[in-house]
Amino acid sequence: GNSVTQMEGPVTLSEEAFLTINCTYTATGYPSLFWYVQYPGEGLQLLLKATKADDKGSNKGFEATYRKETTSFHLEKGSVQVSDSAVYFCARFDYNQGGKLIFGQGTELSVKP
Amino acid sequence: EAGVTQSPTHLIKTRGQQVTLRCSPISGHTSVYWYQQALGLGLQFLLWYDEGEERNRGNFPPRFSGRQFPNYSSELNVNALELEDSALYLCASSLTGQGATEAFFGQGTRLTVV
Numbered sequence: 436g437n438s439v440t441q442m443e444g445p446v447t448l449s450e451e452a453f454l455t456i457n458c459t460y461t462a463t464g465y466p467s468l469f470w471y472v473q474y475p476g477e478g479l480q481l482l483l484k485a486t487k488a489d490d491k492g493s494n495k496g497f498e499a500t501y502r503k504e505t506t507s508f509h510l511e512k513g514s515v516q517v518s519d520s521a522v523y524f525c526a527r528f529d530y531n532q533g534g535k536l537i538f539g540q541g542t543e544l545s546v547k548p
Numbered sequence: 549e550a551g552v553t554q555s556p557t558h559l560i561k562t563r564g565q566q567v568t569l570r571c572s573p574i575s576g577h578t579s580v581y582w583y584q585q586a587l588g589l590g591l592q593f594l595l596w597y598d599e600g601e602e603r604n605r606g607n608f609p610p611r612f613s614g615r616q617f618p619n620y621s622s623e624l625n626v627n628a629l630e631l632e633d634s635a636l637y638l639c640a641s642s643l644t645g646q647g648a649t650e651a652f653f654g655q656g657t658r659l660t661v662v
Contacts, residue, residue, distance in 0.1 A: 469650065478638055479591075479653040524591065528651065535581060535604055536640070536651055538591040 441525050441539035448515055448546050456510040456542045458499075458525035466527035468492075468501050468508040469536070473522045482510075482523070515546045550575070552641050552654035560660045561629050569624040569657045573641030579603075580622040581642070581651060582614060586635040594637075597622055598644050626659075634661045 442457040460466065470482040470492070483492030488503035497512045508525060525539040553572045561567050573580050582594040593606040597616035611627040620641075626633055636658050640651040 467650065471653070478636075478655040479640075481650060481652065484650055535593050535596050535606075536583075536591075537593070540590045 439525050439527050439537050439539040441523075441542050444522075444541070444543040446542060446544050448544070450517055450546055450548050451514045452546075454510070454512040454515045454519075454544070456523055456525075456544070458508045458510065458539055460506050460508065460525075460527045464529045466529040468499070469526045469528065470497070470499055470508070470510050471524040471526060471538075473524065473541075475521070479524065515544070517546045517548055520544055520546045552639055552652050554637075554639050554654035554657050556657060557655065558658045558660075560662060563629055563631060563661055565629050566625065566627045567629060567659060569626075569637050569639075569659070571622045571624070571639030571641075571654060573620050573622070573639075574652055576643070577641035577652075578620050578644045579642045579651075580616055580620065581640040582622070582624050583638045583640070584608075584635045585638060585656075586632070591638070595624065629661045631661050634659060 439460045467486040469484045471479040472482045473479050483494040485492040485501035488501050491500045499508050499510045501508055522541045522543045524541045526536045528536045555570045579598045581596050583591045584594055585591050594608055595614050596604040600616050614624040616622045636656045638653050638656045640653045642651040
């Protein structure tokens with residue numbers, strides 16, 4: 436079936452470190468791919484998206500490239516800040532495959548000063 | 549433009565009671581999704597409404613139900629509340645059909661069952 440797998444957290448980094456959070460998806464259909472972020476006590480915010488192979492989504496210094504050959508959508512940021520501490524969710528969405536967002540399990544990021 | 553709005557933001561209910569949560573989608577969005585996020589767990593898909601019809605349902609018991617109104621707003625009803633229903637309930641909306649490339653979330657309703 437359709438699924439999304441993220442690297443397990445929590446991930447703890449020092450400020451200005453490089454961040455990678457791995458995400459892979461099952462290759463059924465032609466999904467759109469997303470990263471959502473959830474700050475403590477809040478709902479989900481869309482961070483970035485890519486709707487087709489080789490698209491690169493970017494926002495707030497975060498980037499992710501839709502890699503069809505490796506079925507991956509890894510999240511990267513060159514220099515994290517304390518304010519990036521949150522839970523990050525990778526997700527796929529395919530209207531023709533049940534029309535629902537399928538989320539990974541979430542990766543908690545903690546950035547220390 | 550207003551985003552997805554949910555009400556109430558917090559509520560406390562007693563086991564066995566019933567609760568109704570409300571969601572207003574972004575203007576122009578006709579699809580509404582409901583998710584449950586229990587403490588320490590990921591996001592579990594509950595329901596998808598599109599153009600007033602229930603299109604898909606997650607693996608939840610029948611006491612979780614809902615509906616979508618002609619103005620595309622939606623309600624989630626939970627009957628016979630159990631302690632494990634305590635969670636953040638998130639609503640999202642999107643365009644429908646091939647225009648449905650992303651979903652936007654509300655801030656959620658935090659339900660505590662005691």
